[in-house]
Amino acid sequence: VARIIAISNQKGGVGKTTTAISLAGALAELGFSVLCVDMDPQANLTAGLGVDASAVGRSIASVLEGTDQAFASVVLPTETPGIDLAPADLDLSATESQIISAIGREQILRDLLRPWVDDRYDFVLIDCPPTLGLLTINALVAADEVLIPVQAQFFSLKGFSGLNRVIGQIRKSLNRDLRILGLLVTFYDPRTLLGRDMLAEIRELGDHHVFETQIRQTVKLGEAPLTGRPITAHASTSEGARAYRALAREVIERGQA
């Protein structure tokens, strides 16, 4: 059975896409088969895995809007062995208004994704846009777990309560078993007072699990998207690769809980 993990935070620029790509790389390296699903109209996950969003014939938009029933027709292999991709393209920016009055609009992704991935993949990572609209809600309804990157910065801390409220609402009716896999501290700089203060505050955000692994800001993680491959492949001995490998081990351990 595939573990479906949504990577979400309404706050922009906290490292959702970077985490999806890097974690996928670390899991693939361990021999797991991974499907990445790009639910962001910016298609950063698609670009970061080396796929040209303007050249894909069909994307996740056609699956959500019902013009393409089968996932199989949109999923592509990537340059990294073990990682497949359901890409996004510009059409996805019109999808929310296309599906807003569809019956069961929040469950479209779940109904198509779950039957298709269960005997094909070990992990499915869904990259969400920086919003709490229907694309993110579809991802949270389809997912078993949600991983929440939180920057060790003032504004990022404030963004958590909106997402937490939406997760609570989804648990009540659409996805009773959705659990918060954990909060991942990103852009952490232990040399600054701001970094250390924010880390302490994140640990008190509620009784949610905070991963032991913290992700620092490094030049190589910023450069990785240009290569179209995860940091674990592009700069295998770098600090960023090591951190995301540690995260992958924690994610695997928490799956056995």
Added chain:
Amino acid sequence: VARIIAISNQKGGVGKTTTAISLAGALAELGFSVLCVDMDPQANLTAGLGVDASAVGRSIASVLEGTDQAFASVVLPTETPGIDLAPADLDLSATESQIISAIGREQILRDLLRPWVDDRYDFVLIDCPPTLGLLTINALVAADEVLIPVQAQFFSLKGFSGLNRVIGQIRKSLNRDLRILGLLVTFYDPRTLLGRDMLAEIRELGDHHVFETQIRQTVKLGEAPLTGRPITAHASTSEGARAYRALAREVIERGQA
């Protein structure tokens, strides 16, 4: 006549809110009167100017949804002389779906803002969420100009085309005179190859103006939101304050064009 400037980019975390607050601080210091309008449900502009979003009685949401006709009833003074605020609160996250079928839904903000600010303020800065939905569209229709922060990073460069398309569509029908005031390069690090490469690419994004001023990543700019005041007040001699003062001078110069 007030100059209304929207600060927008669909890409998350590029420094939209930080630019709105810091530029407001630099303009207020020069004696201009500034209104900041928070169109992001995360209410980061509101928090960054020292106002508790959960404690405001009325916010921009009530103005957009028509329950509160007058801007005057939501605008608050801030701790910084010369800067007033039309705050956001959690209600704003429901506003897009509330106004989606209203007549003239794209022009609600313009019709209420323009008559109210013209003899009260010199500048109006509108902070947008990291989306291209109705809240951002309302801001772009109400604005004379749009300032686009672009991180000197791979994903941020890719985000520009979506916004450019929307601006083109708005110019055709809803706001013929909307002009791109300029692209502001943020998180610029001249010591890295990535930084220098991305800066060169931003300069070739089209025939748009790129501000001479570049904003570097500094600890004091990350700390400023905790103080509830702009960097120009909180750390007046810092590099961040100097950079945003230089930006203010460029913004004023380009207004006389």
